[in-house]
Amino acid sequence: MSDFDGFNRHSVEDALRRAAAGLSSIRDFQAKLDVYRSPLQQALKQFEEQQSAQQIMLRDLDVHSRLREMVAAAGGFRSTLSEVLAGASETFREVQERAEEARKLSLPHTLEAFRTPTSDLSVRMLALGNARMLESQTHLDFFNQASALSDMIDSVRRINHGFSDAVSAFRQAQLPVFDSLSTYRSFFDGAGLVLPRWPKVRLLSAAEKRRRFRDRLKTKTEPAHVKRAKSLVHRYELTLRDILDDVMAREYGEDWPDARLPLCDCKDLLGKWKKRGGDVLEHADYAHYGRIMGHPDHFAAIFANAFADPEMVLSIMKAAGDLRAASHHGRSFTPEDLRDLRVTWKTIESGLLVLTDDYEIIV
Structure with missing residues (x-):
């Protein structure tokens, strides 16, 4: 189906x-x-x-x-x-x-020979940018003299009495009165007497000031000869103090500072020591070393064996002190000064060796 x-x-x-x-x-x-x-x-x-x-x-x-x-x-x-x-x-x-009109104005006789031609004077007047500056007869007369003085300065090759007389005559002229310094500057610039410009001012940031300070520090790095001088002085001066204290204590006793410093014009050193403490010679300078060693009694009893006379001691200590001040206080210090410093301390060393013991006790 x-x-x-x-x-x-x-x-x-x-x-x-x-x-x-x-x-x-x-x-x-x-x-x-x-x-x-x-x-x-x-x-x-x-x-x-x-x-x-x-x-x-x-x-x-x-x-x-x-x-x-x-x-x-x-x-x-x-x-x-x-x-x-x-x-x-x-x-x-x-x-x-x-x-x-300016051509008809009189000029001092010293400037008359340098009178600015009318055409050039017109150009300078146009350079002012403000013709109202010359509306007054006084302003026009002064501008005319200033222009002539400018031409004289440009043409003179030697400063003579005529030049001085012209400048004196110009200084006696009546100065125009303006509202601002910039107007005075424009007026003199237009006449040809160009004035120095004020420097531009820029605000320095804190970061820039810090950078400039760091750059300045980099330029103040100690030269090698200054570093050597400081090391040399440090070692020699500490040794000088030790030997000076030893020989004074051996001769006058451990309390020699109280007894002997007032006698050698070192009361100021004694006062510093009493006030600050520590070792007395830590507060001494080279003048104190010289007074202590060069005092007649001290020299006769101790230092005559090492140095010829007190004046020599004072001279050597002064030289050492001056060189030390130059190297340690940022003054001019040359390699030649380092040489002189070494010679000075070698001289002092020779004397200090005489003051040290020749023998030691062996137990």
Whole structure:
């Protein structure tokens, strides 16, 4: 039995005919649509062309508008330029008149030979940028003298009495009064007497100041010969103190500072020691060493065995003290000074060796 046995044959055929009729209607509509498609495309193309033409026209209108604005601005510029030229012409005419007036003004006889020509004077007046500076007769007269002095300075190759007389005459002229220093500077610059400019000022940041300080420290590094001098003085001076204290204590007892320092004009050293404590010679300088060793009683009892006379002791200690001050206090200290320092301390060393014991006790 077929699956289509339950359907009526006539009903199926009728449905097929209706479907075929529907398809035919669709084909007819498509055919009609094809007929109208081409005119529609042409109309759409024309519309797009019209839109493009309209935009071009709008752009052209905008360009025309801008051109009209530029023409109007050019007209205003021409008007402004005409006004500026008219003003410049008037200013130049006024400057020429003032220059002619200045030519008639008298100059000191020492400056008369250097009177600025009218044309050059006009140019200098225009350089002022403010013709009102010369409205006063006093201002014009002073400007005329200043211009002549400037020409004289440019032409003179040797300072003579005439030059000095001209400067003196100019200094006696009445100085114009202006409101500010910048106006004075412009006035003298215009006349040719160019004044030194004030330096520009820039605020330094804390970081830049610190960097500059560090750079400055780097340039202050101790040279090798200064380092050697400090090491040499340190070792020799400590040794000098030890030996000086030993021989004074051996001769005058352990309390020799109290008993002997007042006698050799070293009361100030005694006072420092009483106030600060420690070893007495830690507070001594080279003048104290010289006074202690060069005192007549001390020298006769102790130091005569090592040095020829007290004056020699004082001279050697002064030389050692001066060289020590130069090397330790950032003063000028050359390699030659290091040489002299070594010679001085070698001389002192020779004397100190005489003061040390020749024997030692062996237990």
